[in-house]
Amino acid sequence: MPTPDAVVIGAGPNGLVAANLLADAGWQVVVLEAQDRPGGAVRSDRGVHPDYVHDLFSAFYPLAAASPVIRGLALERYGLRWSRAPAVVGHPLRDGRCAVLGSHPDDTAASLARFHADDARSWHHLHRLWQRYGDDLVGCLFAPFPPVRSGLRLAARTGIAEGLRLFRDMLLPARRFGEEHFAGEGGPLLIAGNALHADLAPESALGGGFGWLMCMLGQTHGFPVPVGGAGSLTDALVRRLLARGATLHCGHPVTRVVIRDGRAVAVRTADGTEVPARRAVLADVPAPVLYERLVGEDHLPVRLRADLHRFQWDLATVKIDWALSRPIPWTSEGAHGAGTVHIAEGLDALTRFAAQLAMGQVxxxxxxxxxxxxxxxPTRSPVGTESAWGYTHVPQRIRSDAGDDAIRGSWSAREKEAIAARVEAGIEFLAPGFRSTITARRILAPPDLERLNPALVGGAVNQGTTQLHQQLLFRPLPGTGRPRTAVRGLYLASATAHPGGGVHGAPGANAARAALRALRVPRGGSHRSTA
Structure with missing residues (x-):
């Protein structure tokens, strides 16, 4: 076999996107995946019950539906089909009310009007803003930083005054965003709940903008899921890649990036095999793992080594999968048709939850x-049943337990049962009889998630905090907002790179394009400045 042009470390969605784009450009590409299956955090199985499909990690994909990268791959030609719930998100309360992000702006507005009549108008105003500027905002989000083209288009479209107001809104905490735009409880619940899909507390800067972005993506695209399970998305990416002549090897963990004369020239696998790379190595692994384990400190500048010690992972995650004998018996009608349901009794409960996490408490x-x-x-389980899951966050380093179960982070069977009982109690409160529908379940604590996917360090599903201090030009480290690394020919293609977590393929695409651009440098030009 001829020496490949590029070796891609990791067959998660970003690695597969990067490999596809390089193959499209005519490069010979080899992808090496440590696990026995490709997909990273985009995988599904029947491990809870043979009749039920469950997604092991990620499940809903509004960012994939909105991503120009994913859309440009035309994965529908390779078997991908999307499905959507009748409603996008529901946030039920104990009094029977439910804030619903519907499939149409009028549906959402009608739901929010039940909390306060003026909020229907507020929702339509926010949706009109999205219609005017959403495409450019998405373009800014998915482009390498700084997003010159999309940013200039957005600035030209908004003008200075409107642009500053929009930028301010995007930086607001979710609580303040809700207070400024809504009079009732429903709108703020949708904004803050969606912000907490990441680790943005109601009082965190950027939470309002992120929550609004997620709501508007849901309003525009829904929260779609691949028919048959998350693995169907991975299968389509792999089929497309192999059709272009690339090679994928699973069960081949990379243990070292081989560097000679300051350039990445190969990788070494656990069995000692050295796989050369004629042009580039792209790493779909978290930046700390890449630099500390695969590259080694001897090849890193002193300042980068110091910055690595300040890298902040996002919160740890506990996920529970259920095979249910019937749909969840919600007392609130609005929750029945929602693909995603948020369980928290109001905005103050979200703040309390986030504050406990900030203090290191479970x-x-x-x-x-x-x-x-x-x-x-409907393909996920037999007719009349429900395949369901729920996840919650816990601290990366647990100092204490705010409850009575003395959870300390050993994640023994007792601790896993204790946290699952708390999650199920919250659901049971809003859906009496929920527990009686459970046919089988699986509890995945942070160590389980990391074992199933080593990129989820400590159960951190976003590969680094979404907080403002580690976004844009600060992601993953100050001054590293682009995919190039301190080593020539080595590119960061994982979710630790800008723009971060979520299945949208942007980090992989940005890394692939940087590698391709590097070859177009005129003789004598600066290699580093173009990537």
Missing amino acids: PDVPFTVLGQMTTAD
Whole structure:
């Protein structure tokens, strides 16, 4: 076999996107994946019950639906089909009310009007803003930093005054965003709940903008799921890649990036095999793992080594999968048709949850993001049943337990049962009889998630905090907002790179394009400045 042009480390969605784009450009590409299956955090199985499909990690994909990168791959030609629930998100309350992000702006507005009549108008105003500027905002989000083209288009379209107001809104905490735009409880719940899909507390800067972005992506695209399970998205990426002559090897963990004369020239696998790379090595692994384990400190500038010690992972995650004998018996009508349901009794409960996490406490009343997968895709379980999951966050380093179960982070069977009981109690409160529908379940604590996917260090599903201090030109480290690294020919293609977590393929695409651009440097030009 001829020496490949590029070796891609990791067959997660970003690695597969990068490999596809390089193959499209005519490069010979080899992808090496440590696990026995490709997909990273985009995989599904029948491990809970043979009749039920469950997504192991990620499940809903509004960012993939909006991503120009994913759309440009035309994965529908390779078997991908999308399915959507009747409603996008529901946030039920104990009094029976439910804030619903519907499939049409009028549906959402009608739901919010039940909390306060003026909020229907507020929702339509926010949606009109998205219609005017959403495409350019998405372009800014997915482009390498700084997003010159999309940014200039957005600035020209908004003008200075409107642009500053929009920028200010994007930086607002979710609580303040809700206070400025809504009079009732429903709108702020949708904004803050969606912000907490990441690790943005109601009082965190950027939470309002992120929550609004997620709501508007849901309003525009829904929260789609691949028919048959998350693995169907990975399968389509792999089929497309192999059709272009690339090679994928699973069960081949890379243990070293081989560097000679300051350039990445090969990788070494666990069995000692050296796989050369004629032009580039692209790493779909977290930046700390890449630099500290695969590259080594001897090849890193002193300042970068110091910055690595300040890298902040996002919160750890506990995920529970359920095979249910029937749909969840919500007392609130609005929750029945929603693919995603948020479990928290109001905005103050979200703040309390986030404050406990900030103090290193395991929350006594978890905020749970729940997925009703058969509601979103009827192929996931037998007719009349529900394949469901719920996840909540816990601290990366647990100092204490705000509850009575003395959870300390050993994640023994007892601790896993204790956190699952808290999650299920929250659901049972809003859906009496929920527990009686459970046929089988699986509890995945942070060590389980990392074992199944080593990129989820400590159960951090976003490969680094979404907080403002580690975004844009600060992601993953100050001054590293682009995919090039301190080593020539080595590119960071994982979610630790800008723009971060979520299945949208942008980090992989940005890395691939940087590698391709580097070859177009005129003789004598600066290699580093173009990547």
